Amino acid sequence: MPQPLGLRCNNAGANQVGAATSEAANKPAAAWGAVLSMALCVAMLIASEFMPVSLLTPMAAGLHATEGQTGQAISISGLFAVAASVVVTTVAGTLNRKWVLVAMTAFMLLSLVLVAAAPNFAVLMTGRALLGICIGGFWSLATAVIMRLVPEGDVPRALALMYGGQAIAAAFAAPIGSSLGGMFGWRAVFWALTPIVAINLVWHLIALPSLPARQRQDFRTMFGLLRRPYFRRGLIAAMLSWGSAFAMFTYLRPFLEQVTGADVTTLSILLLVLGCAGFAGTWASGRFLSGNVAPLLRLPALLMGACTLGLLLLGGSVIATSLFLALWGAMNTAMLVIWMTWMSQNVDDAPEAAGSLMVAAIQTSILLGAVVGGLLLDGMTISATFIGSVVLACLAIALIGNGSRLLKPE
Structure with a gap:
């Protein structure tokens, strides 16, 4: 039986409201905990990558190497980061992004342990190479992952929050590392970073949602x-x-x-x-x-x-x-x-x-x-x-x- 015009209009309006409500309900909420987890990871990456700058002299003495040789601990991480930044983005096209980021953070944790316990220059360079893989892999995926964690309108704020971790590490990692290295030795500085990265790894597992591959590059x-x-x-x-x-x-x-x-x-x-x-x-x-x-x-x-x-x-x-x-x-x-x-x-x-x-x-x-x-x-x-x-x-x-x-x- 045909419905009166007013009733049809009311039903249509109700249907539109219902559809909008359903769409809003299906839209994923911003994963700000995951964004904060990535910000902490950025801070630890920057601190780990450039800590040798503030500890160069004691590290060289402790490993019986020249300051120039020890400076290559930064260059070797850069070398592996170059390869990882290109390779990881292509391989990650078929993998869940969450587990790629978890793997990168695990590499960072292993790197810090190797550097802190390094009995010689070769082990130090191995640890720094692992860090390079983490650096290249993380940075090549970070922006794309952020864009999937929050609605489009919140992406600039999320990126600023993530880069805030970089600014904090750049400001405080080197001076704190220098001071702690002077008091307790350079190895203690790297050991001090390991529990923070371990917490970050667990945080990734809890906070990051599943991020299946969308397209292959x-x-x-x-x-x-x-x-x-x-x-x-x-x-x-x-x-x-x-x-x-x-x-x-x-x-x-x-x-x-x-x-x-x-x-x-x-x-x-x-x-x-x-x-x-x-x-x-x-x-x-x-x-x-x-x-x-x-x-x-x-x-x-x-x-x-x-x-x-x-x-x-x-x-x-x-x-x-x-x-x-x-x-x-x-x-x-x-x-x-x-x-x-x-x-x-x-x-x-x-x-x-x-x-x-x-x-x-x-x-x-x-x-x-x-x-x-x-x-x-x-x-x-x-x-x-x-x-x-x-x-x-x-x-x-x-x-x-x-x-x-x-x-x-x-």
């Missing part, structure tokens, strides 16, 4: 990107910029000890200044970076190279050194935001493949900087290492120019 997409001249130039320029940064940063402690004359307390304070400045860099880049990023691409190499040159000229002064390190630290964190913004604006048609290549490029630059800096330190002096950093910065600036050649053609 292959190498053809990556090779297609590398055939684009502007993207190729951008990757090389990014590598030179990060290579310059890490040729200096990896061997900062020997410079501060030999040139600035810093004791353990002064060293910890200077590293804290450098790290805390990173918060300012992250805030400023997130607040003021908008529109065409091309003119800003050369800014990191320009300012950080100038700070390194300033350290060479005025590094004997603690006050001047603290000023240069503050400027360097602020731009170091802003550099990641600037280059990732460039990538998002110019490779928006293949963001996952571009992200894998970008992680590989950054890790290659860390390898490049640590190797070149270590060779110059062992073969010449710490000043030669810093001069090498300035040269790499100049090459980056020359390649970038005004940034127009790194933009996608209209």
